[in-house]
Amino acid sequence: MRILLIDLENKDFSYIEDEALRPLYFGGIGLNTYLLFKYTDTKIDPMDRENNIFISSGALAGTIIPSASRSEMTCLSPTGYLGTTNSGGSLGLGIRLCNIDALWIKGRAKHPLYLKIDEKGVLFRDATNIWGKDVFETVDTLKKKEGKDAEVISIGMAGEKGVRYASVQNGYYHSFGRTGTGAVMGSKFLKAVCFKGNGEITVKDKKGFLEISRAIRERIMSSDSLGYTRRYGSMVVSDVYNQMGILPGYNFTKGSIEKWEETRGRRFFEKNFKERDFACVSCPIGCLHWSRVKEGDYAGLETHGLEVTYVLEFGAKLGISDISKILICVELCNRLGMDVISTASVIAYLIELFEKDMVKESDIGFKPMFSDFESISRLIFLIGNKEGIGRILSEGIGSMKKYFTGSEDFACEIKGLEIPVRDPRGRFDTWILGYIINTRGGDHLKIRTPVDALLDFKIDYEYEPLFISEKEMTLLDIPQKVKDKIFDNPPTKIHIPHMAKYGEELLVLFNAFGFCIRPPVLRTIGPSMLSKAFNAMYGYDLNEDVLLEHAERIVNMQHIFNLKRGLTAKAYTFPERFYKEYIEYRGGKRPPLDRMKVKKALIEYFKLRGWDSKAKPKKETLHRLGIDKII
Amino acid sequence: MKRGKKIRINNDNCAGCMLCVLSCSFFNAGVFNPEKSIIKINKNDKTLKFTLKITVGCKMCGACVEACAYNALGWEDENTVN
Ligand code: SF4
Ligand code: SF4
Ligand code: SF4
Numbered sequence: 234m235r236i237l238l239i240d241l242e243n244k245d246f247s248y249i250e251d252e253a254l255r256p257l258y259f260g261g262i263g264l265n266t267y268l269l270f271k272y273t274d275t276k277i278d279p280m281d282r283e284n285n286i287f288i289s290s291g292a293l294a295g296t297i298i299p300s301a302s303r304s305e306m307t308c309l310s311p312t313g314y315l316g317t318t319n320s321g322g323s324l325g326l327g328i329r330l331c332n333i334d335a336l337w338i339k340g341r342a343k344h345p346l347y348l349k350i351d352e353k354g355v356l357f358r359d360a361t362n363i364w365g366k367d368v369f370e371t372v373d374t375l376k377k378k379e380g381k382d383a384e385v386i387s388i389g390m391a392g393e394k395g396v397r398y399a400s401v402q403n404g405y406y407h408s409f410g411r412t413g414t415g416a417v418m419g420s421k422f423l424k425a426v427c428f429k430g431n432g433e434i435t436v437k438d439k440k441g442f443l444e445i446s447r448a449i450r451e452r453i454m455s456s457d458s459l460g461y462t463r464r465y466g467s468m469v470v471s472d473v474y475n476q477m478g479i480l481p482g483y484n485f486t487k488g489s490i491e492k493w494e495e496t497r498g499r500r501f502f503e504k505n506f507k508e509r510d511f512a513c514v515s516c517p518i519g520c521l522h523w524s525r526v527k528e529g530d531y532a533g534l535e536t537h538g539l540e541v542t543y544v545l546e547f548g549a550k551l552g553i554s555d556i557s558k559i560l561i562c563v564e565l566c567n568r569l570g571m572d573v574i575s576t577a578s579v580i581a582y583l584i585e586l587f588e589k590d591m592v593k594e595s596d597i598g599f600k601p602m603f604s605d606f607e608s609i610s611r612l613i614f615l616i617g618n619k620e621g622i623g624r625i626l627s628e629g630i631g632s633m634k635k636y637f638t639g640s641e642d643f644a645c646e647i648k649g650l651e652i653p654v655r656d657p658r659g660r661f662d663t664w665i666l667g668y669i670i671n672t673r674g675g676d677h678l679k680i681r682t683p684v685d686a687l688l689d690f691k692i693d694y695e696y697e698p699l700f701i702s703e704k705e706m707t708l709l710d711i712p713q714k715v716k717d718k719i720f721d722n723p724p725t726k727i728h729i730p731h732m733a734k735y736g737e738e739l740l741v742l743f744n745a746f747g748f749c750i751r752p753p754v755l756r757t758i759g760p761s762m763l764s765k766a767f768n769a770m771y772g773y774d775l776n777e778d779v780l781l782e783h784a785e786r787i788v789n790m791q792h793i794f795n796l797k798r799g800l801t802a803k804a805y806t807f808p809e810r811f812y813k814e815y816i817e818y819r820g821g822k823r824p825p826l827d828r829m830k831v832k833k834a835l836i837e838y839f840k841l842r843g844w845d846s847k848a849k850p851k852k853e854t855l856h857r858l859g860i861d862k863i864i
Numbered sequence: 865m866k867r868g869k870k871i872r873i874n875n876d877n878c879a880g881c882m883l884c885v886l887s888c889s890f891f892n893a894g895v896f897n898p899e900k901s902i903i904k905i906n907k908n909d910k911t912l913k914f915t916l917k918i919t920v921g922c923k924m925c926g927a928c929v930e931a932c933a934y935n936a937l938g939w940e941d942e943n944t945v946n
Contacts, residue, residue: 296896297886297931323882330897373910382907404909434896443890454933510934511912512879515886517933519879523912537912 234264234334237355239348241421242282242340244357248333255334256773260292262317263745263787264335265307269315270790271863272337275797279311279413280395280420282341288386288426289335291747294325294515295434296442298766299450300754301747302513304328306409308417311397312631312649314795315672316412320403321513324428325747327384331430342422347387349379352432360424364393367568368402371425379427387425388415389570394619395419396627398575398651402567406537407513410572412650412673413629437772445765449758450517457705458752459518463510466520467541467751468499473687474541478818479659480549481652483603484581485645485810488656488818490549497548497556502539506556518753526557536560545654546577551584552604561606562613569617574676578651579626580612582633582644591637597622642809648800650674657807658816658823660690662697663732666834669805670733672791680737682727683709683755694830696726701756710759711735712777730837738784745787786858789842789850793860802848805835870940871918871929877936878914880907884928884937891927903928 236249258264265287277283286308293301304325310316328336332352345360363371368389375385385404392399392415399415400408409415436442453459461469474480475498478488495501505527512519526534538560547559566573584601586592594600598621601608615623625633631649634641645652647668652675657665667680686700699720706724709716716724719731742763743750760777768774807826815822836846843854855861885901893900902922906915916936918928929937 295886297883297890326882326896369910376909381909431897431899433900436890436895439890439894509876510879512881512934514880514882516881517883519881519934535911 234260235332236268236335236337237331237333237350238337238339239355240340241338241342241346241423246355249337255292255771256775257783258787259742259745259767259783260289260294260334261303261305261745261747262289262307262319262741263783264289265305265317266787266790268335268337269307269309270794273309275309275794277309279309279313279316279417282421284309284417284420286338286414286417286421287335288328288338290325290328292334292745293766293770294747295329296436296770297446297515299446299453300513300516300518300749300751302326302515303744303747303749305744306401306414308414309798310649310673311413311416312629312674314648314674314798314800315791316414316417317673317791318401318409318411318414319678319744320407320409321749322403322407323514324384324386324403324407326514327428327430329434330432331428332432336426338421338423341420345422345424347375347423347425347427349383349427349429351428352430363424365390368570369405369568372402372405375425375427380429382429384428385425387570388418388423389568389617391569391571391617391627392416392419393424394627396571396616396619397629397632398572398579400566400570400572402570406567408567408572411574411676411678413572415570436770438769441769442766445762445769449762449766452708452710452757452762453753454517456708456753456757457702458756462518462520462751462753465499465503466522468502468539468544469541470687471502471541471544472498474545474549474655476819477659477687477689478816478820478823479656481545481654481656482549483552484550484585484643485656486814486816488659488816488823490552492554496554497544502544502556506539508535513749516749518749518751520751524560526560529555529557531557531561534560534564536564538563542654543573546573547609550577550581551609553606553609554604555606558606562610565610565613565617569613571613571617574653575629575651576613576616578645578653579616579630579633580609582630582640583612583622583626585643586637586640589640591640642813645675645808645810647671647675647807648673648795648804650676652808653677656816657811658826659818660697661692661694661729661826661831661834663727663729663736666729666733666838667736669807669831669835670737670838672788672795678750679740680733681740681750681755682732682736683711683739683759684727685752694827694834695729697729698726699724705756708757710757710762712760712781715781730834730841733838734841737788738781741784741787742780745784782858786860789854789858789860790863792848793850796849802839802846805848807831871922871924872938872940873916873918874936874938875915877934878905878916879934879936880905880912880914881934883931883933884916887927887931891925892923
């Protein structure tokens with residue numbers, strides 16, 4: 234593997250070549266985890282100059298393997314724990330055309346810089362004139378200067394000023410959203426990185442590679458989920474969330490919202506906003522959309538979207554009913570360079586603090602209200618610029634709750650990361666257990682079941698029912714021995730802790746290879762297809778068991794990193810709101826989560842991971858995975 | 865799909881996935897590199913509009929047409945080709 238090491242302090246660079254890492258860590262989050270684990274001091278402050286940023290393309294990015302476009306960015310997060318975030322677009326190809334697998338950025342520049350990278354090396358360019366500019370202006374300027382085909386990742390004001398959930402934007406519309414990597418980039422005075430290589434991406438076994446890429450494509454294109462994924466993108470689930478009562482409405486106090494489908498539903502969006510589809514590089518699915526606001530105050534606005542995350546965060550968590558205003562909130566976040574989920578969550582928390590009289594109007598300067606675009610957009614602006622109340626809000630809920638005694642119950646974060654998109658009380662399944670076990674904190678993107686189906690069921694905390702078609706069942710690429718553990722026989726239900734373990738490892742592999750986790754891919758591709766593609770590209774002979782074992786090691790290394798940062802089993806819990814309060818939804822009221830049963834599922838997961846009940850990996854686990862030799 | 869004599873381009877359908885470009889480069893040069901592709905894509909990353917062009921040296925191998933999942937590339941109907 235070829236890792237480009239960049240020393241910002243001395244404006245110097247070198248290459249590290251180590252092929253032994255490839256069959257163990259692949260790329261993406263795999264390689265980043267290894268580098269973080271091995272080279273980042275766990276005693277430092279996240280904003281310390283000693284913090285490192287790792288950016289790796291997925292191992293199969295830049296090729297014709299369908300959907301394998303993605304890259305991962307990793308560092309010690311401002312949350313205090315593992316910071317890691319994924320993004321698509323054309324960046325994976327852009328990195329690989331510089332004839333590198335990854336970037337390791339260390340040190341702190343003496344003044345604002347941006348980097349121009351190609352296959353020959355790195356130029357350190359002065360960024361004083363773009364420091365203070367928003368992301369769109371920055372990308373405009375750099376594309377003008379470095380060429381319109383340059384891939385640009387950059388931070389906005391939020392990253393420069395150290396908002397702890399600042400994102401790194403990938404081009405104009407894609408984001409490395411979660412865990413505040415933008416703040417770390419800002420602390421290094423690094424405004425942007427431009428990739429403009431003309432290298433070559435080579436393949437060991439061309440015939441085999443072509444065959445496996447065709448096989449993968451055929452599977453993806455035959456998934457039942459393909460049609461609706463392209464048509465609606467992630468918006469496909471918008472209506473179902475409301476029907477099931479799992480919206481995060483008004484800071485997780487309402488699971489359904491009146492007139493949701495008519496104002497924020499998928500058909501309403503399609504009919505009134507969607508203009509056309511587009512795709513990340515190498516992807517035949519094309520779940521992304523271009524939208525246009527046709528009437529009202531914002532008529533004429535054209536932008537990327539809508540993603541369901543936007544509508545769940547700004548539309549439900551904050552209650553904004555007008556899609557054009559939701560699009561404006563997202564555009565503000567993109568320009569300022571801030572994670573949409575954390576931004577919306579922090580504002581929702583503030584509004585509840587205000588409603589409960591724990592913050593006064595005089596502290597803010599105006600009244601913050603749910604459903605009120607004026608106050609919400611003002612708050613976004615204040616956070617991004619760290620002005621006024623924005624200074625406190627920029628700390629994130631994990632820090633803020635320490636100042637507001639009595640607010641812990643509704644401070645909706647886990648391990649310092651704000652909880653996204655779904656109310657946990659609607660159904661307890663792999664996704665929801667994933668919120669508390671995720672190594673990067675409260676989030677839904679690192680643990681998934683490939684057989685997710687959003688239907689209502691009676692919660693039993695141990696199993697979720699299996700609802701997929703016979704055809705989809707035959708397309709599943711799950712090793713038989715894993716199936717035997719996860720499903721009953723014949724398969725009717727899913728053992729949640731087992732699926733959580735497998736789903737976490739599967740997503741490590743997807744990420745390390747650069748794959749997308751949209752349903753047509755997740756349902757049809759698994760360890761055996763991944764290993765074949767990897768073997769053909771790089772000339773190895775790894776099988777699915779080996780892949781899963783490597784993924785297991787990677788998860789453990791992330792976890793140990795967090796333990797060294799002081800994480801304890803106590804952090805593996807939902808905010809008290811979810812254990813104490815009933816949730817209203819259109820079917821009535823749902824009870825809170827059963828604390829003991831959640832705990833039981835969690836302990837079962839720890840056991841399957843080879844950890845003790847305090848989440849400490851057992852000696853034999855470390856030994857079996859060979860981690861004792863790396864520590 | 866029946867192969868015709870000329871490749872039809874419909875820019876409005878293009879999703880910008882670059883599968884045609886990557887396929888052309890792989891089929892013709894054995895590596896992935898957009899510069900080595902005969903079919904070129906002009907991308908506007910801000911408006912997400914894409915324009916395709918087949919440059920000189922096309923072997924009419926059809927790899928680009930086969931790669932496109934968005935009906936932006938196809939074979940001209942034989943009747944319309946003279
Ligand atoms: S499915 Fe959507 S998000 Fe995933 S790679 Fe394709 S276009 Fe990008
Ligand atoms: S038909 Fe022409 S442009 Fe298309 S892949 Fe073949 S050589 Fe390239
Ligand atoms: S494969 Fe089709 S959709 Fe993709 S870039 Fe080429 S023409 Fe456009």
